[in-house]
Each structure stands twice: as structure tokens, then as C-alpha cells.
Amino acid sequence: MNALVAVLALPLLGALAAVALPPRAGVRAALLATALTVAATIWLLLAVARRGVQGVILGGWEPPLGIGLAADGLGAAFIAMSAAVMGGVALAARQMMAPDVVGARAAFGFWPLMLLLWAALNAVFVSRDLFNLYVGLELLSLAAVALVAIGGKEAALAAAMRYMIFALAGSLLYLAGVVLAYAAHGTLDIGLLAARDAAPSDGLALALMTAGLLAKTAIFPFHVWLPPAHAGAPAPASALLSGLVPKASFLIILRLWFEAMPDRAGFAALMLLAGLGAGAVIWGSLQAMAQARLKMIVAYSTVAQLGYLLLVFPIAGGDGAAQPWAAGAWTGAMFQVLSHALAKAAMFLSAGLYLAAVGSDRLGDLRGLARTMPMTAFAFALAAVTLMGLPPSGGFTAKYLMMTAAFAAGQWYWALVMALGGLLAAAYLYRPMAVLFARESLIAPRPVTRAAQAVPLVLAGASILLGVFSAPPFEFMQIGRPDAAEEGL
Amino acid sequence: MSLALDLALCALILGVALATVAGSGLFRAIVFFIVYGLLVAVGWVRLGAIDVALAEAAIGAGLTGVLLLAAHGRLRRLGTARDASHGAHLLSALAGAALAAALAWAWFVLPLPERPGPELAAAMPRAGVENPVTAVLLNFRAWDTLLESIVLLAALIGLWMLTRERDWSGRLGLPQHSRAGGVLASFGRVLPPVGLLIGVWLVWAGADRHGGAFQGGTVLAAVGLVAAMAGLVRPPRIGARLWHVALMIGPAVFVLAGLAGAILAGEFLTLPPPIAKPAILTIEIALTASIAATLAFLVLGPPEEGRAP
Numbered sequence: 001m002n003a004l005v006a007v008l009a010l011p012l013l014g015a016l017a018a019v020a021l022p023p024r025a026g027v028r029a030a031l032l033a034t035a036l037t038v039a040a041t042i043w044l045l046l047a048v049a050r051r052g053v054q055g056v057i058l059g060g061w062e063p064p065l066g067i068g069l070a071a072d073g074l075g076a077a078f079i080a081m082s083a084a085v086m087g088g089v090a091l092a093a094r095q096m097m098a099p100d101v102v103g104a105r106a107a108f109g110f111w112p113l114m115l116l117l118w119a120a121l122n123a124v125f126v127s128r129d130l131f132n133l134y135v136g137l138e139l140l141s142l143a144a145v146a147l148v149a150i151g152g153k154e155a156a157l158a159a160a161m162r163y164m165i166f167a168l169a170g171s172l173l174y175l176a177g178v179v180l181a182y183a184a185h186g187t188l189d190i191g192l193l194a195a196r197d198a199a200p201s202d203g204l205a206l207a208l209m210t211a212g213l214l215a216k217t218a219i220f221p222f223h224v225w226l227p228p229a230h231a232g233a234p235a236p237a238s239a240l241l242s243g244l245v246p247k248a249s250f251l252i253i254l255r256l257w258f259e260a261m262p263d264r265a266g267f268a269a270l271m272l273l274a275g276l277g278a279g280a281v282i283w284g285s286l287q288a289m290a291q292a293r294l295k296m297i298v299a300y301s302t303v304a305q306l307g308y309l310l311l312v313f314p315i316a317g318g319d320g321a322a323q324p325w326a327a328g329a330w331t332g333a334m335f336q337v338l339s340h341a342l343a344k345a346a347m348f349l350s351a352g353l354y355l356a357a358v359g360s361d362r363l364g365d366l367r368g369l370a371r372t373m374p375m376t377a378f379a380f381a382l383a384a385v386t387l388m389g390l391p392p393s394g395g396f397t398a399k400y401l402m403m404t405a406a407f408a409a410g411q412w413y414w415a416l417v418m419a420l421g422g423l424l425a426a427a428y429l430y431r432p433m434a435v436l437f438a439r440e441s442l443i444a445p446r447p448v449t450r451a452a453q454a455v456p457l458v459l460a461g462a463s464i465l466l467g468v469f470s471a472p473p474f475e476f477m478q479i480g481r482p483d484a485a486e487e488g489l
Numbered sequence: 490m491s492l493a494l495d496l497a498l499c500a501l502i503l504g505v506a507l508a509t510v511a512g513s514g515l516f517r518a519i520v521f522f523i524v525y526g527l528l529v530a531v532g533w534v535r536l537g538a539i540d541v542a543l544a545e546a547a548i549g550a551g552l553t554g555v556l557l558l559a560a561h562g563r564l565r566r567l568g569t570a571r572d573a574s575h576g577a578h579l580l581s582a583l584a585g586a587a588l589a590a591a592l593a594w595a596w597f598v599l600p601l602p603e604r605p606g607p608e609l610a611a612a613m614p615r616a617g618v619e620n621p622v623t624a625v626l627l628n629f630r631a632w633d634t635l636l637e638s639i640v641l642l643a644a645l646i647g648l649w650m651l652t653r654e655r656d657w658s659g660r661l662g663l664p665q666h667s668r669a670g671g672v673l674a675s676f677g678r679v680l681p682p683v684g685l686l687i688g689v690w691l692v693w694a695g696a697d698r699h700g701g702a703f704q705g706g707t708v709l710a711a712v713g714l715v716a717a718m719a720g721l722v723r724p725p726r727i728g729a730r731l732w733h734v735a736l737m738i739g740p741a742v743f744v745l746a747g748l749a750g751a752i753l754a755g756e757f758l759t760l761p762p763p764i765a766k767p768a769i770l771t772i773e774i775a776l777t778a779s780i781a782a783t784l785a786f787l788v789l790g791p792p793e794e795g796r797a798p
Contacts, residue, residue, distance in 0.1 A: 019642065020733050020741075067630055116642075131630075146644075176588070200598040201595040
């Protein structure tokens, strides 16, 4: 019995209990499972920090016959990110997803789906087996699509359907690549694959898997499903979908390109990935500027923020992996993953509180709300600081690390994209901030409790603290990394 | 002789696949798709993969066919059963052709696949069952199967989220009416006992011969559906607790057995060889109950009491 098994089994058991028990007891079981999983996550973090990578050989069957799981520093950091966001969302959802607020249907569906999503995320973060990753992604995608459909309105159902078509097409492409890799090497284990000689079909396998995963990560130009889906879901669900879900498929891309098949792609392929990322940063930001609803602005901002992650490939991938700046670029991208998850969850939960207070998230209806709900406005502002990449936030650490590495690698143009992205983020976040902090207010908001307002504030604060105390997470994420870090901050 | 048979089968599969995607008419395409599934199942038999053939016939052709027909009936009632535009057809045809060409190229450059490696043969004596497919699904790669059984549950909850608020407390699916003494009513009485036997046999035999929880569960789900369509049983309401227990009992037994393995034998999902067979059978029986209930509810659809069938 160890912590790794606990973070997988506890949310699963909680979801099953939430299905089987009567409504009130089901919610209590879900909250208990949430608390226990957060505790198990802390246990896992301590175990990884003290004793290094935590592995499990499931059933005692060694790969290639069986499936191996391992929580390295990267996987454990992602599991910690899920626990932070899930914990905050569960607290917020006690009110936001109560039966008298959203109806019996959504109140029944939310809790098991949230816990299944959590189990799927953790399963993907630790799996070392390409097919097992596929199964984990399937569970993740179905739970995510269902969380969009919870919205119930016609637009939400249409968005859920579009999301499902993209997700399933992505799954099939990924699976085709997995089959090719298995046909060529006779193993699905990431560690064993890395030790095999390259096969002629590896390039195709890698391309198919990556294309499928890019569609699931909503990377430009496969992003069209994301904004309506994330904006149509109820706010606690949007926080999970935007903050956590795309990170799972991104982590698999990372494991493929850095661990399983690090030397199979040419520099042109790495540049193509980063080009898509740059496109996402610019296009997503421009679209965010044109939106009239707060949730749509926040959703398009996710498209832009995910784009930064792909810039890591030409800077730290391929031949660059052996260079001294690789650790900085790689860890910078991971800081971007973590700080974006916290900040974006805080933003969507803030948007949910505004929706509860004034019944609308149109910018015009939010005028002056900072005076009546100062805690929520402050949380939104802190999250905005992280997304713009201003010091001392986690977003600043991310961009600082990636920009210095880009200059060191002689790829200054990616640093330019990052700087432009920061300016554009400031531009699209200025509008909601200016409205919130306006002097006059139009609508008298319904009161929102301080306890509910505290949740996004804590999450946004954590995204800032990630930048203030950036050395411990930096060190932690190097645990078990293939190319050990040579440089600190 | 067998080469001629295989060539004819390949030609048939390709022809029926072409007939499914080319030409117009949704209903025609669905019927060809069902035939295609059955032919592919025969193909799996020819390749010696009986378990895959059973799953393909039961789920790929049978259950998916029922779902597609039901979806078509609904679209026709709404008057929206139209083909996609020619542009969309052309685009998907090009994408499909490109993918097929790439995979064909890979088939030529890769060495012929080997039989499963020596690891499988070495591990089989400790697996607890004779059927290697069951050994892989319930023992060697049990984590995949556990997650897959939960994928079904997630799909069902997602489907239920499509319910209208006012129908939430209603019975699952559309209200069913069948003529007393009609074909459906009499079939509804004859088929279930036979199907019940086949379903239970597939699960029981799956340990050592072909079959298993997924195949048996699908047959049992079909039994329940026929009985419901014939009006012999009424579908339950979403709030029916006992049925919720049926939905989660399989995954729950699976997870708890895995945790017991972690405590008793050292690793999550470990089945010690002396008790591996009874453990696998227990898990399979619980899984069958959940798979049957989940699949039947997926086909019935969310409650829609307010509307005529």
C-alpha cells in the first residue's frame, strides 16, 4: 500500500459511493473522498521529496507484460496541482452546485464526474504505459464532456457535442500511433521504448499520437471546441476543464517527445510545434479581446496560455536537451502549467460568484462589483497578474525561465512571442478589470458569503506564491528527470 | 480453399465498407455498417481472435447498430435526418485515405508481428485462468480493464446529464408499447431465457475458453432491452437506488480486490496464484452485472416521459 495507489483509488471509490448513495449522503461521501485524496496527495509529495520516484508494478507483473506506474517529481507536481484545484472547486461547489441552485440533475451528476475526472487525471500523470494512457484519456474526455453537458442549455449541449467529436477524433489518432509503436517495438512501456532502437515507422507513430493529443489539448488550430465548452459549463466545472484537463494530454506529449522517443523528430518538427504555440498565443489573445462575456474572455485566455507550453520543444527538445539552458526552459514550461491551473481556476470561480450575484457575466452588468465583492475582485486581479506574467507571480517565473533559455539557445523570436503575449494578456484582462473597479454600479448584487469568496482568493494567492517561493518546486520537479538539471534559478 | 475464403471475405469487407460511406441515405449506411461489423467479426474469427470476434459482433455490430437505428428514428421524427454536405464528405474521405495510406506504408516497412513474447508464456501458469485474453484483461493488465469499466459509468452519467429537468424523475427511455400477441411481445417471451443462458455461459466459460464479462454483459443487456421493448418489464427511474448499486458494484469489487491485493500480496491489483481463479471469477461476475445494467441503460437513453414514442 502506498501513496500512489491511494491517490488513484480514493477518488474512484468516492465517485462510486456518490453514485450508489442517496443524494445528500452522496455529496458527503464525495467531500470525504476529496479530503482524503488531498491528504493522500500530501503524503505522496512527502514520499517523492524524501525518497525519490515512487513506482508501482501493478499486480506484480513487470512490463512489457504488465503496467508500471511511477510518480516522478513532474507527475507528483501535477498531482499536487489537481489536488489544489479540486479541493478549491469542491468547496465552491457545495454552494454553487447545490440542488436548489442548479436542480437535481446537475447536483447528482457533478460529484461523481468531478471525482472520476480527478482519478483519470492522476492516472494519466503517473502512467508509464502508452495504452494505459489511452484508457486514462478516454475516462478523462468522457467525464469532461459530461461536465460541459451539465450546463443543460442548448448552447452547452452543442458545445459538449463538438468537444466530444474533437476528443474522440484525437483519441483515435493517438490510438493509431500507439498501435504502430507496439507493432514496431513489442512494448508499450515508456522506459522500455526509450531503450529500443529507432524503427522506420516511429516518426509516423509520433506524428499520429501528437496530432491526436494536440486536438485534445485544444492547441491552435484545433482550439475551436474549447471556448464554447468551457464557457457553457457551470463555473466549478469550467475551473476543472480549463485549469486541469488540457494539462493531461500536454503531459503525454511531453513524455513522448522528451522520454519515450526523444531523438526521433527533426528540428523542423520541433519548430512546427512551437509555431502552433505562437499562433495560439496571438490568436487566442486577440479573440479574448473581442469577447463581451467574462467567461468567454477567460476561456479564450486558456487558448492563449496553453500556447506558451509548446514553445518548450525547440528550446529544450531534440539536440537542445543536452544544453545547459534546457532545464530552465523545461521547468519554466512546468511553472506555466502549474500557475495557469491555479490562476485559471480562481478566475472561473470568481466568474461563477459574479454570475451568482448578478445573474449575468456580460461585462456591462459587472460594473462596480469590486465595491460590493472586494475579495472576489482582488482574487481576479491576482490571477490576472499571474496570467500577464508580472512579478512576483508563478507566471513571471515561468516566462523568465523560458525567455532566458530562448535567448541562450539563440531563439530570440520565441522570447518576442512571450513578451507580446504578456502585453496582449494585459490588454484583454484590462477590460474586465476596468469594469469591475468602476465607480458606479448598475445592478444591486445578491449577497455572496465571505467563505465562498475566500476560495478563489486562496487559489489566486497560491499562483502568486508559486513565484515568490519558486526554488522548492523547481528542485522538486527535477526529481527523476531524464536529463538532470545542471542550473538552478 | 481457405485462401479463397479469406480473399472473398476481404473483398466483402471492403465492398460493404465502401457501400457504408459512399452513396446517400442514412438508413442505408446504418444497415451496411451493421453488416460490416458482422463481417469484421468473421474476419477476427479467421485470424483466430475469437474473443475479439465476440466483442465486435456483440458491441460493434449489435449494440452500436441498435444505437444508430434509434438515433436515426429520432432524427427522422424531428425531420432532420439529412446527409452531411458534400464538402464534409470529401474532407473526411481525404483524411481517411491519407491515414490509410500512411498505415499501409508502415505495414510494409515493419517486420511481421511476432507471436506474444516469452513473457506471456512464462506468466500464464500463475495467471489463474487458461484463456490468455482473460488473463491479460483481468490480471496482467487489470488496471486498463478497471478504468474501462469505469469509462462506461462515466458515459452513462454523461448521457443522463442530457435529461430535461422536468423528466428527471421519470422512467428511463421513451415509454414502450407493444401490441399484445404481436411479434415483439412473443419474441419478448422466448428470447430472454435463451439469452440469459448464453450470457451466463459466456461469463463462466470466459475463464478458460472464449468469452468474458464484456461479451456476456452485452448479451444480458440485450435480454433486458428485449424484455423492456416488449413491455414485459418497465425500465427503472434514475433515482432507483438498487440499480445504482448494480451500476457501481463491478468497478467497486474490482477496486476493493485490488486494494486487498495491495495489503495482502504487496502490490495494487495483485492476485496471488492460489486464489487467482476464484478472485477473477468474482470480479467478472460483478463486472458483468454492472456492464449489463450500464449498457442497457445507455441504449434506453435518458428519461423522456413527456414525449410520445
